[in-house]
Amino acid sequence: MSIAENSRAVARAFAGLGLVFAMALAPVAVSAQPAPAAAAASEAPSYSASAPAADASAAPAPVASAAAPVAMTAASGVTYVPARPVAGKGQPIAGAYGFQDQYSPIGQEALRMHDALLMPVITAVMLLVLVLLLVVMARFNRRANPVPSRTSHNTMIEVIWTLLPVLILVVIAVPSIRLLAHQYKAPPKGALTVKVTGYQWYWGYGYPDNGGFEVISNILPDDEAIKRGEQPQLGADKRMVVPAGEDIRIQTTGSDVIHSFSVPSLWFKLDAVPGRINERVLHINEPGVYYGQCSELCGVRHGYMPIVVEAVPRPVFEAWVKSQGGTVGAPAAKTADATPAAKPGA
């Protein structure tokens, strides 16, 4: 009798929790979406009020004089001028939490999955467990329930607590595997190749399709970064310039130890391993400046090798390539610089 009573009580609690589960799921699913945007909006002004941005409003002209490589004019008349970063875009925001806004199709898909699926599921599971714990503490403590039940099985409950997690995992698995497959998509034929080499402790950006030149990118001193409107420790003297709106083949390798090429706002992270080439597609939706850092502990100056990716329209990119002594549209350039980087330790 007490067994039956007990199992009924637990079943009732479970049914009630199902309701809580459903209720928790609904509002979170709705509210999760606007949250990051709201956070970004509320954080943005506080950032723009800080020193670098105030400097930015003063005049864009000093940048040109501060930046070493100034306006670069190609024969076509299109020029490349290093763009000033926009507060809150492609870089961290002071005091913010959560993901940065995404500027690549993969990033947007992944962030959507996080906001609309993973967070609601995690929240609902957490609330369910919390409520179950509270029910157990209130109803089955020694005072409220002096004679404990000796129930050892309840088929219904066991079926539920087996099936429910399986269903949740299936629901998560479908978009998760789809996202994974999208991230492994091979670059299309003819995609621009940029070879990223991690060095102790700076980055090299090689353009094998454009004559094989390599741009060496070092961290800027804090005062210089601030002068250029960049955040301290995130600014670099040379940027990885790429065309916006097209698939780019990024290949990474390490010259000495393992580094990792990572740009959070592009949902891009790829290890740079000595003696190997890793490859992934990078697609940047719109022009802008996007910041990242080495994300594999690589030595004492690991924290001082920032990544600055600047996406520009195609004609501007070609102007920049020419200004670097590179070539545009000549596939013959492939021979120049296939894999010179790996210098395996003596």
Ligand SMILES: [Cu+2]
């Ligand atoms: Cu590194």
